[in-house]
Amino acid sequence: MSTEFYRTGAPIEDGKAPDGVIAERWDNRRFAAKLVNPANKRKLTVIVVGTGLAGGSAAATLAELGYDVKSFCYQDSPRRAHSIAAQGGINAAKNYRGDGDSVHRLFYDTVKGGDFRSRESNVYRLAQVSVEIIDQCVAQGVPFAREYGGLLDTRSFGGAQVSRTFYARGQTGQQLLLGAYQAMARQIQAGKIEMHPRTEMLDLILVDGRARGVVTRDLVTGEVRNHFADAVVLASGGYGNVFFLSTNAKGCNVTAIWRAHRKGALFANPCYTQIHPTCIPVSGDHQSKLTLMSESLRNDGRVWVPLTGGDTRAPADIPEAERDYYLERIYPSFGNLVPRDIASRAAKNVCDEGRGVGPGGLGVYLDFADAIARLGRDAVAAKYGNLFEMYERITGEDPFETPMRIYPAVHYTMGGLWVDYDLQATIPGLFVIGEANFSDHGANRLGASALMQGLADGYFVLPNTIGDYLAAGPFEPLDDAHPEVADAAEAVRTRVAKLLAVNGSRTPDSFHRELGRIMWDYCGMERTDAGLRKAVGLIQALREEFWRDVLVSGESEELNQQLEKAGRIADFFELAELMCIDALHRTESCGGHFRGESQTPDGEALRDDETFSYVAAWEYTGDRPVLHREHLTFEYVKPSQRSYK
Amino acid sequence: MNLTLKVWRQKNATSRGHLTTYRVKEISPDMSFLEMLDVLNERLILDGDDPIAFDHDCREGICGMCGLVINGVPHGEQRATTTCQLHMRHFKDGDTIVIEPWRAAPFPVVKDLVVDRSAFDRIIEAGGYVSVPTGSAPDAHAVPVPKASADTAFDAATCIGCGACVAACPNGSASLFTAAKITHLGLLPQGQPERARRARAMVETADELGFGGCTNIGECTAVCPKGIPLATIARMNADYLGLAATGD
Numbered sequence: 001m002s003t004e005f006y007r008t009g010a011p012i013e014d015g016k017a018p019d020g021v022i023a024e025r026w027d028n029r030r031f032a033a034k035l036v037n038p039a040n041k042r043k044l045t046v047i048v049v050g051t052g053l054a055g056g057s058a059a060a061t062l063a064e065l066g067y068d069v070k071s072f073c074y075q076d077s078p079r080r081a082h083s084i085a086a087q088g089g090i091n092a093a094k095n096y097r098g099d100g101d102s103v104h105r106l107f108y109d110t111v112k113g114g115d116f117r118s119r120e121s122n123v124y125r126l127a128q129v130s131v132e133i134i135d136q137c138v139a140q141g142v143p144f145a146r147e148y149g150g151l152l153d154t155r156s157f158g159g160a161q162v163s164r165t166f167y168a169r170g171q172t173g174q175q176l177l178l179g180a181y182q183a184m185a186r187q188i189q190a191g192k193i194e195m196h197p198r199t200e201m202l203d204l205i206l207v208d209g210r211a212r213g214v215v216t217r218d219l220v221t222g223e224v225r226n227h228f229a230d231a232v233v234l235a236s237g238g239y240g241n242v243f244f245l246s247t248n249a250k251g252c253n254v255t256a257i258w259r260a261h262r263k264g265a266l267f268a269n270p271c272y273t274q275i276h277p278t279c280i281p282v283s284g285d286h287q288s289k290l291t292l293m294s295e296s297l298r299n300d301g302r303v304w305v306p307l308t309g310g311d312t313r314a315p316a317d318i319p320e321a322e323r324d325y326y327l328e329r330i331y332p333s334f335g336n337l338v339p340r341d342i343a344s345r346a347a348k349n350v351c352d353e354g355r356g357v358g359p360g361g362l363g364v365y366l367d368f369a370d371a372i373a374r375l376g377r378d379a380v381a382a383k384y385g386n387l388f389e390m391y392e393r394i395t396g397e398d399p400f401e402t403p404m405r406i407y408p409a410v411h412y413t414m415g416g417l418w419v420d421y422d423l424q425a426t427i428p429g430l431f432v433i434g435e436a437n438f439s440d441h442g443a444n445r446l447g448a449s450a451l452m453q454g455l456a457d458g459y460f461v462l463p464n465t466i467g468d469y470l471a472a473g474p475f476e477p478l479d480d481a482h483p484e485v486a487d488a489a490e491a492v493r494t495r496v497a498k499l500l501a502v503n504g505s506r507t508p509d510s511f512h513r514e515l516g517r518i519m520w521d522y523c524g525m526e527r528t529d530a531g532l533r534k535a536v537g538l539i540q541a542l543r544e545e546f547w548r549d550v551l552v553s554g555e556s557e558e559l560n561q562q563l564e565k566a567g568r569i570a571d572f573f574e575l576a577e578l579m580c581i582d583a584l585h586r587t588e589s590c591g592g593h594f595r596g597e598s599q600t601p602d603g604e605a606l607r608d609d610e611t612f613s614y615v616a617a618w619e620y621t622g623d624r625p626v627l628h629r630e631h632l633t634f635e636y637v638k639p640s641q642r643s644y645k
Numbered sequence: 646m647n648l649t650l651k652v653w654r655q656k657n658a659t660s661r662g663h664l665t666t667y668r669v670k671e672i673s674p675d676m677s678f679l680e681m682l683d684v685l686n687e688r689l690i691l692d693g694d695d696p697i698a699f700d701h702d703c704r705e706g707i708c709g710m711c712g713l714v715i716n717g718v719p720h721g722e723q724r725a726t727t728t729c730q731l732h733m734r735h736f737k738d739g740d741t742i743v744i745e746p747w748r749a750a751p752f753p754v755v756k757d758l759v760v761d762r763s764a765f766d767r768i769i770e771a772g773g774y775v776s777v778p779t780g781s782a783p784d785a786h787a788v789p790v791p792k793a794s795a796d797t798a799f800d801a802a803t804c805i806g807c808g809a810c811v812a813a814c815p816n817g818s819a820s821l822f823t824a825a826k827i828t829h830l831g832l833l834p835q836g837q838p839e840r841a842r843r844a845r846a847m848v849e850t851a852d853e854l855g856f857g858g859c860t861n862i863g864e865c866t867a868v869c870p871k872g873i874p875l876a877t878i879a880r881m882n883a884d885y886l887g888l889a890a891t892g893d
């Protein structure tokens with residue numbers, strides 16, 4: 001098939017997917033995978049781009065196994081990767097509470113939460129491995145919340161009816177990342193990891209079709225350099241910043257995986273974006289990022305808006321009878337704990353009805369008055385103290401006194417580079433882990449599952465599967481003069497020079513904001529055929545203007561933050577177009593992808609399993625992308641219309 | 646509001662820096678401090694000037710990347726707040742604000758307001774970890790941890806490694822940073838086997854890197870965005886002096 005936007009290619013399959021009884025697949029795969037003997041591991045080098053939960057845990061573990069690791073991040077220290085900002089918690093099927101949890105239930109919840117657009121085998125493995133993650137982290141000294149008896153505390157998160165989320169106050173990501181960072185530090189000290197902070201990967205080096213290295217730019221000196229290895233692992237995080245405003249850190253980008261995509265790695269489900277329901281609303285045109293208020297707040301906070309539109313009374317002056325606790329009303333069984341996609345859309349709907357609160361009517365209340373009355377102020381402070389403080393710093397309002405105002409914001413990208421069960425991309429020797437891959441969350445990720453996936457990939461999955469590939473190494477030694485290497489480095493230098501040479505009249509940020517606006521309006525919470533077509537045109541025009549009129553100040557041989565930004569934005573333009581095409585081609589609604597044309601009579605996402613039960617894996621061509629379908633089958637969880645009512 | 650900014654400009658590590666004066670207009674009280682600098686930078690670019698380099702990433706007070714000395718105080722006057730969380734509602738029309746980088750010998754300036762804090766990584770590498778290779782861990786409930794120890798360990802573990810403590814200390818000491826990690830791991834059962842060695846290695850590495858000694862002035866705690874208490878330094882000293890061996 002061929003349309004004006006894309007062509008259709010051959011279907012693809014996950015060549016490493018094991019079969020048999022689902023509970024035994026991971027064991028079977030590990031047994032079947034080739035091993036590398038300890039003496040050979042020392043002769044093998046692995047590059048890991050990214051030091052978040054995924055990259056940090058992978059780098060540390062690979063080094064412990066004996067591989068030589070080269071690790072990269074754009075921040076000044078590996079400890080600052082964006083995983084640090086994760087707040088709420090990490091899921092694990094420990095069933096420490098005896099409340100009916102099990103590996104199977106976590107598997108079931110995740111497949112269902114992902115709206116039946118993920119692979120059963122992968123998700124099952126994730127649920128199995130989750131148990132080991134908590135053990136590992138506790139042994140590292142991660143100070144999880146504990147009860148008076150000294151045992152670990154847990155809480156509930158959206159999309160689950162059991163309490164399986166482990167947490168460290170509102171700073172779970174920080175504590176888990178510091179655990180991984182410290183494990184890395186031990187290997188850096190041991191000389192097994194060569195750490196390159198403030199270094200950005202700008203291209204992938206392919207030699208004879210294998211991923212053999214990366215071209216980087218030193219962000220302090222501007223030096224462009226090649227680094228070689230026997231395999232390359234990308235753990236570069238998510239690309240939510242294509243929307244400009246998101247809960248991601250300012251530097252989060254798509255560059256590493258986009259460059260690999262341009263070199264042949266298929267990009268899966270780019271349009272699956274998670275819009276998080278509880279973020280602090282935009283306060284003005286100066287807004288540079290949005291701040292998440294952890295989903296865990298929905299355990300105790302109640303979401304409401306005034307019953308009638310145009311009610312400008314202060315929240316405290318609105319009597320109970322004139323409030324609409326709409327999540328509790330529409331979804332009585334899950335109430336305030338419905339999954340994120342559902343909570344976000346519900347907030348948008350009440351605001352579209354004119355019942356939103358705060359400036360511009362783009363907000364709903366998240367109210368803790370009942371929780372404070374029930375549990376006492378101190379107990380609420382112990383659970384959410386740092387989140388309340390964060391809210392107060394930004395808005396100047398105290399959530400103990402007045403309800404928070406929240407609104408949905410772009411938060412997480414389920415899409416990413418296509419990988420097989422071994423987490424290997426379509427380029428041999430290229431592995432992709434963490435948020436950068438597409439593997440486990442289908443069309444919607446459940447809260448507290450990204451940390452679980454990042455650490456599962458890095459500590460337990462990749463270190464086991466990468467050996468199967470590396471057993472064929474070490475590969476031919478390389479140097480800068482090798483033609484394929486020299487070409488890659490030259491392309492990077494040319495591109496840097498080109499960005500600086502435009503010397504136009506608009507700042508990089510002004511383009512990024514405008515691109516973000518287009519994406520939010522047409523590829524955000526609700527997508528339509530007409531809107532997406534329009535977006536593709538707008539993006540193409542803006543991209544053309546960018547390359548004609550961007551103004552990047554400074555030089556390349558110095559610390560140049562504008563140049564860094566401009567390079568990332570250039571890649572976002574290309575990604576944005578692919579996201580819109582992916583969203584356009586998928587005429588069903590599923591999870592975070594809501595097509596206005598495909599909804600149930602009461603406004604819920606309406607899937608079309610007959611046509612769309614597949615992973616859309618896109619091939620880069622420079623012209624119209626080519627769609628490869630990976631068909632999804634469900635043996636253990638029967639696809640059903642998700643219901644949280 | 647309209648403000649006058651005096652900003653430290655320094656082309657690179659080897660050149661000399663100086664304060665340059667800028668005027669910014671129509672700053673909204675809802676802006677963050679860094680958003681105010683964004684506005685200035687957008688203007689500088691369009692005017693053909695070099696925008697001001699400053700470190701930042703999460704912009705929500707957790708990554709530890711940002712850090713400016715604002716009117717002489719690391720992260721500004723507001724307590725328990727990082728630079729990125731500081732909002733303009735705490736300033737008033739007509740104010741003059743002096744903005745400088747962290748100043749400490751082990752944190753050399755890279756450019757403008759950006760400094761090199763890699764010395765902190767060296768301190769952690771010296772021993773700020775528990776040596777447990779992946780896969781070797783017992784069940785998480787095998788060793789209960791008293792809630793009080795877990796909570797105190799957590800309070801110390803919230804350090805974001807921003808370096809404000811060093812910037813505030815007249816001796817340029819990294820004691821609060823180092824002590825935070827020693828306290829975090831030293832209070833947990835998992836951290837016991839390496840406790841004495843950890844304290845010695847980390848403290849000695851900090852000394853070698855050129856950080857000064859602690860004379861209990863307390864400026865560090867006062868500016869710490871996470872409010873890490875001075876008591877952690879006492880714990881560090883105890884562990885360093887070998888009391889750890891007897892379990893303090």
Ligand SMILES: Cc1cc2nc3c(=O)[nH]c(=O)nc-3n(C[C@H](O)[C@H](O)[C@H](O)COP(=O)(O)OP(=O)(O)OC[C@H]3O[C@@H](n4cnc5c(N)ncnc54)[C@H](O)[C@@H]3O)c2cc1C
Pocket residue numbers: 049050051052053054055056072073074075078080081082083084085086087088089090172173199200201202235236237238247248249252253255256292294411412433434435436447448449450451452454
């Ligand atoms: C505010 C917030 C709160 C969250 N809370 C939770 C939660 O409670 N529970 C949960 O499960 N999930 C949560 N998430 C999601 C979760 O934090 C992320 O999905 C996860 O941490 C991503 O980890 P990662 O290792 O894949 O990537 P990251 O942590 O983003 O790391 C990316 C790494 O790649 C590096 N990098 C990127 N590009 C390049 C390049 N071109 N060259 C060199 N290096 C590069 C960066 O320097 C960094 O080291 C949250 C997310 C946000 C934004």
Ligand code: FES
Pocket residue numbers: 700701702703704705706707708709710711712727728729730
């Ligand atoms: S930018 Fe992350 S703490 Fe300020």
